[in-house]
Amino acid sequence: MARTALTREEVLDTAAALVKQHGPDALTMRKLAAELGTAVTSIYWHVGNRESLLDALVERTVDDLAAITPHGRTPAARIVSVARALRRELRERPHLVAMVHERGLTERMFLPAQRALVREVHAAGLRGARAAEVVRAVQFQVVGHVLVERNRERAPVQSPAEVDLWATETAGADPALARALAAPVDADRLFTTSVRALVDGLLAPRGEGAGSPD
Incomplete structure (x- = not known):
């Protein structure tokens, strides 16, 4: 019934x-x-109808990404927390995010996370172009990392695989490096390490006369 x-x-x-x-x-x-x-x-x-249903799912996806809340005791820690949350949300719903992109709403979807980053960058004492640079660098880092992860997951079985390619002689006589590069990638740890390094570098005081790289 x-x-x-x-x-x-x-x-x-x-x-x-x-x-x-x-x-x-x-x-x-x-x-x-x-x-x-x-x-x-x-x-x-x-x-x-179905198109109205898809539109509703897109709107809901946009709203879900607006719920990201920073956590941490310092601006740098809170920026990293926003990056991690954004990565997690994008990874959990790739098809829905693709639908958002196809409907031209990608910028609107990212806006809440960007605004959260802006608040933390301001709290760190940065303004203007430098603040914008941090916001965009973090967003690009998240999106780029997610795309690489997705490509690796969907790639055909590699032959030779990483475990076959890395040996002491191909790693500059560094056997520990060879073992590490032959091991499976810990994507969560790699992302956190890279985004922390990025944020620490971007928030660090610049010396007199320093500017953006060419």
Whole structure:
């Protein structure tokens, strides 16, 4: 028997789960209705047609990324926390983020995280062009890291693999380096290390006469 107590939020939750797992092409009104145990007409009643449903999922994704909250005792720590949270959100919903991009809402999606970064950069004493440089550098670091991770995950099996390529002689007579480069990448640790180094460098006082690199 078809269920009756259905809400718009439940429809969106189920639709988002389908997109996350299988991509937007797998989201049909008939499949969504089957997942919810209801009639297709009930789906239309709550969210309209499929395009309206996709628009609602995009808006929800944008709103979800607006909920990022900085944590930490210093501006640098809070900037790193925003970067980590943004990476996590982008990694958890690649198909939904792609839908946001396709609808021309990428800049709006990133705006809340950028504004959080601006507050922390101001708290660190930076203003103007230098503050903007930090905000953009952190955003680019996050997006670039996520793209590299996604490409590595979707790449075909490598032959030879890293474990086959790195030996003492190819690592400059540094066996510890060879072992480390042959081991699986700890993406979480690598991201945190790189973004901390980036932030520390960008927030460090510049010497007299120092400027942006050419």
